[in-house]
Amino acid sequence: MVLLGLIVGLVVLFDLGNKLMTGQVTASTLFVLVWRGIVNGLVIGLAGVGLSMTYSILNFANFAHGDYISSGAFAGWAATWVVAGLGVADIGSLIVLGAGGDVYSSQLQTSVVGAPLAIVIGIVVAGAGAIALSLVVDRLVYKPMRNQDGIALLIASIGVAFILRYLLVFVFGSAPRSVAETPPAVKGTLAGVQYSFGYHELTLVVCAIALMVGVHLLLQRTKLGKAMRAMSDNKDLARVTGIPTEQVIRWTWVIGAGLAGVAGYLLILESGTIAYNRGWILLLLIFAAVILGGIGSIYGAILGGLVIGLADTVSLVWLPSEFTQAAAFGLMILILLFKPNGLFAGRTTA
Amino acid sequence: MSLLNVSSLDAGYGDLQILTDLDLEVEDGEYVTIVGPNGAGKSTAMKSVFGLTSHMGGTVTFDGDDITGLPPEEIIHYGVGYVPQNDNIFGSLTVRENLEMGAYILDEVPEPALRAVFDRFPILEERQEQKAGTMSGGQRQMLAMGRALMLEPDLLLLDEPSAGLAPDLVQDMFDRIDDINDSGTAILMVEQNAKEALRRCDRGYVLVNGQNGYVGSGDELLGDDEVRQRFLGG
Structure with a gap:
């Protein structure tokens, strides 16, 4: 099996090299695909870290x-x-983002160039809003069910998902619309490769990496982070050790939902368009990334996000665009065949 | 007045009652073991002291304070440490992080207590950066005890400390427990290895069907023909 995987991987790499040499795929095209894959992968990974943390704790x-x-x-x-x-x-x-059709993003110049302060405030509010929401939902729904099994909680969370989604429709309407203006990208040529970095893509990449490093330091260096890892390792023992488990759970929501909110904001910043079901549609890819990386591990979620993001875009070299998501999921299944518990299996690092 | 006083305790899990009218005492610095046949409620008795069962009646007092029905995260503040039988370390944390978690309720890691644990179990100092899950059974048991000792408890509850250890390590483990007791910590221990436990302890309780069976010094129980025949395999 491993040998087969290696052979397939080598054939794909060889074919990619061949296409590059013969000019079927230019280096510039490949650059665009890889960069898009990294951008998408980081959003998926950032959102996946939160999902993985709440899962493990x-x-x-x-x-x-x-x-x-x-x-x-x-x-x-x-x-x-x-x-x-x-x-x-x-x-x-x-406040309702022009739901009545009376304001448009073009009037507001909402980009990191046109309105940097508004964007920074928006990122903070996105995180804070998702945190507040998650704490309210935890208090009302999940906390009373703390001793129930994972399936009951999962089904309750699907109910919560529907309620939230249609509350968003109620307030903001169901029509997708443009909320961010895309400033011109930084373009140039280096060693014959044309590159293009969007300001919003760069904002996303910098924020995502900074937050990931922050979570890593929190988990490895701080007392709270160590308690989170201890709890994800063994809840009963955490309790008899005197770790205040409810307090740790609250902080887990704060971090997990905060990352989710910021990831959502950055996703919209980068794509320009908001819709009530963007998060729900992204969730499938996030689950794929988290499972691929080994559910429960934040490093797995980050790596899984990048693998899914890159597979989704780089597969365009061989496949028509309708099939690229199928390719991403195909790769996920392939990896799970070799490593059934994901790439970071058994390393429960919260 | 005794350090731990369990009086007429009824307790169990959910609606299932396991312990009936149980009385138990541990004096300051005393070494007490609970022995008895499988299913007699030995571990349940210990868990009840630490707030891990459903309380159904009776009282538990510690050092004069009523701790009946309190959850473990509060009882630990009174000076009681508990070492569960299984899964008693955080496998994905390093040895040092495990010990730090033992002192979670304090603002800072208590350096003197950490030093004392390292002096008592030098292997833990050598291996402090190692992931706890990669250690051997005997080392894990030392780490679990070390973790519980980080708060320098007045009473240490040990649930089957020799379970799962290779035979040549069992004596060593009992010696270490003697040492902990000699330095002033009272011990309440549940043990399958009843004869050895009774030889080591000051006083023993034989539990039968969730109730007090026999009580006496270790030697008395070992010398009692009925106890020997019924519970110690002759």
Whole structure:
């Protein structure tokens, strides 16, 4: 099996080299695909870290995670619009992101170039909004079910997901719309390869990597982080050791949902368009990334996100665009055949 | 007044009652073991002291304070440490991190207590950066005890400390428990290895069907023909 995988991998690599040499695929095209894969992969990974953390500490797959992403994104963008649009339009229209069709993003110049302060405030509000939401949901739904098994919690979380999604529709409407303006990209040529980095792509990459490093340091260096790893390792022992488990659970939501909210905001910043079901649609890819990486491990979620993101874009070299997501999931299945518990299996590092 | 006083305790899991009218005492610095046949409720008795069972009646007092029905995360503040039988270390954390978790309720890692644990179990100092899950059974048991000793408890609860250890390590483990007791920590221990436990302890309880069977000094119980025949295999 491993040999077969190696042969397939080598054939694919060889074919890629061949296509590059013969000019069927240019280096510039490949650059675009790889860069897009990294950008998408980092969003998936960032959102996946939160999902993996709540899974490892609360022992259930939170299907509402995708709607935490959407809710954070809407909260953050509403804040961005209010800050960027004060004086341009009335505050009610701004808060609902122009649901009535009376304000447009082109009037507000909402980009990191046109309104940097509004974007920074938006990122913070996106995180804070998702955190507040997750704590309220935990108190109302998950905490009363703390001693139930993972399946009951999973089903409850699907209910939560639907409620959140249709609350978003109720407030913001169901029509997708443009909320961010894309500034011109930084372009150039290096060693014959044309490159192009969007300001919003760069913002996303920098924020995502900074947050991932932050979570890593938190888990490895701080007392709270060590307690989180201890709890994901053995809840009963954590309790008899005197670790305040409910407090650790609250902090897990704070970090997991905060990352989800920021990931949602960055996703919309980079793509420009918001819709009530963006998070829900992304959740499938996030689950693929998290399972591929080994559910429960944050490093697995990051690596899994990059693998899924890259597979989704680089497969365009061989496949028509309709099939690229299938290729990403195909790769996930392939890896799980060799490593059934994911790439970081058994390393429960919260 | 005794350090630990369990009086007429009824307890169990959920609706299932296991212990009936149990009385148990541990004096300051005393070494007490609980022995008895399988299913007699030995571990349940110990877990009840530490708030891990459903309380159904009776009282538990520690050093004069009523700790009846309190959860473990509060009982630990009174000076009681507990070493479970299985899964008693955090395998994915390093040895040192395991010990740090033992002192989680303190603001800072207590350096003197950490030093004392390292002096008592030098292997833990050597291996402090190693992942605890990669250690041998005997080392894990030392780490589990070390973790519980980080708060310098007045009473240490040990659930089957010799379970799963290779035979040549069992005596060593009992010697270490003697040492902990000699330095002033009271011990309440549940042991399958009843004869050895009774030889080592100050006083023993024989539990039968969740109730007090026999009580006496270790030597008295070992010398009692009925106890020997019924519970110690002759």
